[in-house]
Amino acid sequence: MGATVRIAVTVNGAVRESEVEARTLLVHWLRDELGLTGTHIGCDTTNCGACTVHLDGESIKSCTVLAAQADGAQVTTIEGLATDGGLHPLQDAFWEKHGLQCGYCTPGMIMAAADLLRRNPNPSDEEIRHGLEGNLCRCTGYHNIVEAVKTAAANRVSA
Amino acid sequence: MSTYVGQAMKRKEDPRLITGRGNFIDDINPIGTLWAALVRSPEAHARIVSIDKSAAEQRPDVVGVFTHEDLAADFAAPMPMIWAPAGVEIRTPEHWPLAKGEVKHVGDPVAIVIGTDRYSVNDAIEDVIVEYDALPVVVEPEAALEDGSPLVWESLDSNQTHEWSVAGGDADAAFADADVVVSQRVVNHRTAGAAIETRGWVVEPRGEHVTLHSATQIPHILRFVLSLCCGIPEDKLRVVAPDVGGGFGSKLNVFAEEILAVLLARRLQRPIKWIESRSENMAVTHHGRDQISYVEMAVKRDGKVTGLRVRSVCDLGAYFLALTPFIPELGFPVGNGAYDIPAVSMTFVGVFTNKFPTDAIRGAGRPEVTHWIELTMNKVARELDMDPLELRRRNFIAADDFPHETALGIVYDSGNYQGTLDRLLERFDVDAFRAEQKELREQGIHRGLGFSTWVEVCGLAPSRVVGPQGVGLQGAFWESGMVRVSASGTATVYTGTSPHGQGHDTGFAQIVADRIGLDPQNVNVIHGDTDQGPWGWDTYGSRTLAVGGEAVARAALKVQDKAKRICAALLEAAPEDIELVDGNYQVKGSPDKSMTMVEIAGAAHIPPQELPADIEPGLEETSFYDPENFVFPFGAHACVVDVDVETGKVKVVRYVAVDDCGPAINPILIDGQVHGGVVHAIGQALYEQIVYDEDGQLVTGTFVDYALPTAAEVPTFETDRTETTSPTNGLGVKGIGEAGTIAASPAVTEAVVDALRPLGVEWIDMPLTPLRVWQAIQEGGAA
Numbered sequence: 001m002g003a004t005v006r007i008a009v010t011v012n013g014a015v016r017e018s019e020v021e022a023r024t025l026l027v028h029w030l031r032d033e034l035g036l037t038g039t040h041i042g043c044d045t046t047n048c049g050a051c052t053v054h055l056d057g058e059s060i061k062s063c064t065v066l067a068a069q070a071d072g073a074q075v076t077t078i079e080g081l082a083t084d085g086g087l088h089p090l091q092d093a094f095w096e097k098h099g100l101q102c103g104y105c106t107p108g109m110i111m112a113a114a115d116l117l118r119r120n121p122n123p124s125d126e127e128i129r130h131g132l133e134g135n136l137c138r139c140t141g142y143h144n145i146v147e148a149v150k151t152a153a154a155n156r157v158s159a
Numbered sequence: 160m161s162t163y164v165g166q167a168m169k170r171k172e173d174p175r176l177i178t179g180r181g182n183f184i185d186d187i188n189p190i191g192t193l194w195a196a197l198v199r200s201p202e203a204h205a206r207i208v209s210i211d212k213s214a215a216e217q218r219p220d221v222v223g224v225f226t227h228e229d230l231a232a233d234f235a236a237p238m239p240m241i242w243a244p245a246g247v248e249i250r251t252p253e254h255w256p257l258a259k260g261e262v263k264h265v266g267d268p269v270a271i272v273i274g275t276d277r278y279s280v281n282d283a284i285e286d287v288i289v290e291y292d293a294l295p296v297v298v299e300p301e302a303a304l305e306d307g308s309p310l311v312w313e314s315l316d317s318n319q320t321h322e323w324s325v326a327g328g329d330a331d332a333a334f335a336d337a338d339v340v341v342s343q344r345v346v347n348h349r350t351a352g353a354a355i356e357t358r359g360w361v362v363e364p365r366g367e368h369v370t371l372h373s374a375t376q377i378p379h380i381l382r383f384v385l386s387l388c389c390g391i392p393e394d395k396l397r398v399v400a401p402d403v404g405g406g407f408g409s410k411l412n413v414f415a416e417e418i419l420a421v422l423l424a425r426r427l428q429r430p431i432k433w434i435e436s437r438s439e440n441m442a443v444t445h446h447g448r449d450q451i452s453y454v455e456m457a458v459k460r461d462g463k464v465t466g467l468r469v470r471s472v473c474d475l476g477a478y479f480l481a482l483t484p485f486i487p488e489l490g491f492p493v494g495n496g497a498y499d500i501p502a503v504s505m506t507f508v509g510v511f512t513n514k515f516p517t518d519a520i521r522g523a524g525r526p527e528v529t530h531w532i533e534l535t536m537n538k539v540a541r542e543l544d545m546d547p548l549e550l551r552r553r554n555f556i557a558a559d560d561f562p563h564e565t566a567l568g569i570v571y572d573s574g575n576y577q578g579t580l581d582r583l584l585e586r587f588d589v590d591a592f593r594a595e596q597k598e599l600r601e602q603g604i605h606r607g608l609g610f611s612t613w614v615e616v617c618g619l620a621p622s623r624v625v626g627p628q629g630v631g632l633q634g635a636f637w638e639s640g641m642v643r644v645s646a647s648g649t650a651t652v653y654t655g656t657s658p659h660g661q662g663h664d665t666g667f668a669q670i671v672a673d674r675i676g677l678d679p680q681n682v683n684v685i686h687g688d689t690d691q692g693p694w695g696w697d698t699y700g701s702r703t704l705a706v707g708g709e710a711v712a713r714a715a716l717k718v719q720d721k722a723k724r725i726c727a728a729l730l731e732a733a734p735e736d737i738e739l740v741d742g743n744y745q746v747k748g749s750p751d752k753s754m755t756m757v758e759i760a761g762a763a764h765i766p767p768q769e770l771p772a773d774i775e776p777g778l779e780e781t782s783f784y785d786p787e788n789f790v791f792p793f794g795a796h797a798c799v800v801d802v803d804v805e806t807g808k809v810k811v812v813r814y815v816a817v818d819d820c821g822p823a824i825n826p827i828l829i830d831g832q833v834h835g836g837v838v839h840a841i842g843q844a845l846y847e848q849i850v851y852d853e854d855g856q857l858v859t860g861t862f863v864d865y866a867l868p869t870a871a872e873v874p875t876f877e878t879d880r881t882e883t884t885s886p887t888n889g890l891g892v893k894g895i896g897e898a899g900t901i902a903a904s905p906a907v908t909e910a911v912v913d914a915l916r917p918l919g920v921e922w923i924d925m926p927l928t929p930l931r932v933w934q935a936i937q938e939g940g941a942a
Contacts, residue, residue: 021278024278028277032188032277036179037179037181037183037185037186038178038181039179040183040185040355040356040404041434042355042356042357042437043861044436044437044438044861045863047862047863048355050355077179078178078179079178079179079180082178087174087177091177091178095169095170095174095177096169098169098827098831100173100176101405101660101661101831101835102355102356102402102403102404102405102406102659102660103172103173103177103181103402103404104183104354104356104402104404104405105355105404106176107177107179110177125875128870129869129870129871130870130871132869132870132871133869133870133871135869136355136862136867137355137870138353138354138407138835138867139405139835140831140834140835141833141834141835141836141837141838141839141873141899142834142838142869143830143873143875143876144830144831144834146870146875
């Protein structure tokens with residue numbers, strides 16, 4: 001093991017402290033150390049977006065951020081998106097509109113969509129498609145993902 | 160009987176998946192798990208001179224480094240290729256999980272390193288020093304067939320693997336009598352499955368017993384083959400497919416790493432995990448397509464197509480995986496498309512090259528056939544100066560001519576090709592489009608339209624056609640279904656199919672719920688675990704519903720039958736007088752005398768009174784189903800694109816898909832499969848390509864250079880369906896998982912060419928990237 005760093009990150013509302021190898025990616029820390037396995041990994045090159053989480057409220061790809069860089073920050077993962085114990089409106093809309101098939105890209109897609117709706121609560125189809133182009137899905141052809149985001153927006157979502 | 164079947168029920172799978180509570184392969188972490196990583200060849204073809212493991216072995220975080228020689232005694236058999244067609248020799252070299260003396264493609268595994276954690280094991284593979292002596296490389300399949308080509312296998316005298324032909328009718332006569340013969344060379348380039356979850360496994364040994372969790376489409380076949388390759392009896396090997404993050408055929412194989420998993424777990428007696436990187440996935444998870452086809456169509460002046468001849472050169476890569484040489488031939492049952500062509504002759508020539516093997520990727524042989532047929536039909540139409548849809552109408556197999564035996568002796572089960580085209584044209588006004596196209600052209604906007612009136616063969620099964628006595632696959636393809644009702648009146652359904660996004664849990668619950676009288680929310684579907692439920696043949700070839708669903712439906716009907724007998728005994732009625740109405744088992748004519756499934760299930764397990772001697776206790780039934788025939792879904796698709804003639808960039812602006820897969824079990828699942836399938840084909844037609852350079856180096860080894868479509872590249876879809884029942888199975892259904900991928904590439908390609916025809920463009924091979932389209936415009940000479 002190489003050099004280590006002590007970090008404290010607020011993850012889904014709770015402070016988590018840990019000694020990590022300096023090169024540890026945020027996504028590996030979330031998954032392997034904290035057991036938050038809802039955040040997935042689909043590529044080596046920051047293309048697929050399966051690892052999307054929120055860092056201080058903005059969506060980032062957690063495979064391209066070191067855990068050490070998140071020291072002192074707030075991180076929200078798919079497990080912490082819904083705050084009332086039920087489903088977040090986006091989760092509900094993805095279910096309602098069949099916005100997922102295998103479900104592997106889904107947590108990252110939902111986290112990216114949540115940030116999109118925070119920035120633009122009423123996006124057009126075109127804006128949704130461009131807003132999600134950093135997240136790849138091989139199953140759905142995106143049609144029902146766009147429908148789900150529109151539905152969530154219509155239900156007056158704000159993240 | 161249909162209370163739930165046909166409903167757009169929300170999926171039962173989704174609550175865990177949308178909240179991050181799925182159970183994918185990398186989510187499985189037994190205590191004390193070691194990690195594996197592979198040392199892979201940077202050379203496309205080379206002799207291994209030496210392997211120095213010492214530096215890696217000395218690392219404190221490394222448990223062991225293993226080469227072929229280290230494991231040779233543990234291998235019970237080489238990796239199998241399971242196609243043995245009668246009368247055709249397929250030259251099948253030995254294929255081992257780790258390279259034996261030579262590497263034959265970039266990424267060929269040379270050693271496997273086992274270490275204590277994810278990061279250090281990837282450091283350690285850098286410390287394994289392999290000395291290579293480079294050998295000549297061949298990457299182009301047609302060049303590989305020429306005399307004097309470098310040989311992928313020096314033990315063979317050429318790179319040709321086999322030649323397989325099928326023919327029906329008198330093609331020579333058809334071509335001799337033709338008014339017009341149209342020829343076309345069609346390239347179907349190499350692509351990747353590119354599931355967003357890569358492959359991976361977690362293996363857990365317990366003494367002699369080994370459990371392999373694998374991101375696979377085929378847990379049952381995998382266990383069977385692993386038992387042979389590893390010399391471990393099946394009773395001591397359990398294979399589990401957890402939630403699987405997409406397959407598209409790319410997880411339909413027995414891969415080298417899975418054999419190594421079982422052997423090393425047995426040796427080391429520690430749990431081990433391997434998660435494929437994306438770069439590995441692009442290099443060493445099988446690719447698809449890669450055919451160069453020479454197509455000839457014989458036509459009479461009135462538009463009647465009388466003959467089709469195809470010779471297809473198939474780049475199979477350096478080794479065979481399970482089905483590598485067979486996959487191109489899988490297109491042959493729909494060799495004549497939706498058309499009544501009296502003479503068809505097809506020849507497939509397999510070729511070794513220094514690339515990773517090809518095998519089944521969504522559609523598997525059928526997209527290639529559909530692409531060449533549909534585009535050649537368009538070319539014929541132009542040659543005859545006939546509307547391409549009119550040409551199709553004149554050649555469609557008539558709706559009253561089903562079941563229809565084709566020239567190749569295949570019986571299309573049911574169809575109404577004119578019907579789906581008519582429905583498409585209700586939604587798509589061609590005359591209005593042509594007027595708009597003309598107007599836009601005057602404004603400098605190049606818009607084009609393409610059609611595909613396709614037919615697919617799927618529902619693999621039937622064993623008698625596909626198996627040893629048929630085309631020669633060394634397996635069977637029936638399917639199992641088991642329905643178990645608990646004492647409290649809930650049901651568990653076991654299917655031998657194994658999902659990776661299709662929605663089995665929901666669709667099968669709907670099928671069973673109707674047939675036994677329960678709510679689908681109380682019907683749990685279990686799959687993908689060889690220790691649970693009967694043997695099955697897994698998921699591929701759009702077989703889940705038409706084969707697996709039918710097996711489950713038949714098991715459910717057996718449960719219903721027994722439930723009626725129990726009910727009859729308790730209500731003192733004759734079993735034949737009990738009917739299932741709205742979830743109640745009631746006496747005909749006396750609906751007040753009835754029982755629910757919950758009551759019957761209780762009585763089956765804890766009888767309130769003595770039941771007749773011929774009624775065994777318990778409520779559980781199994782069905783094994785092997786269909787008589789394939790199923791043949793079909794449809795009509797239209798695609799509209801805009802082409803930027805300055806840059807060559809193509810934008811799909813409208814896509815209308817009318818599909819017919821028989822009666823719907825759950826329409827939202829069908830639409831989802833169509834959307835995803837069509838985008839898969841749009842990806843192939845416009846963006847995606849696996850590229851090796853002339854040295855055999857993989858140029859498209861990441862998602863940076865292998866361009867999957869994003870949401871921004873594809874349109875909103877317009878979908879519709881017609882419903883033509885299949886006589887093949889009791890549900891009347893056909894597959895839909897591959898349909899969109901089989902259908903769409905010719906529609907997209909023709910749309911681009913239609914947009915550019917005024918610029919002198921007549922043909923562009925896929926992928927229609929901006930560079931290729933721009934070049935075609937320049938070569939067209941009218942820009």
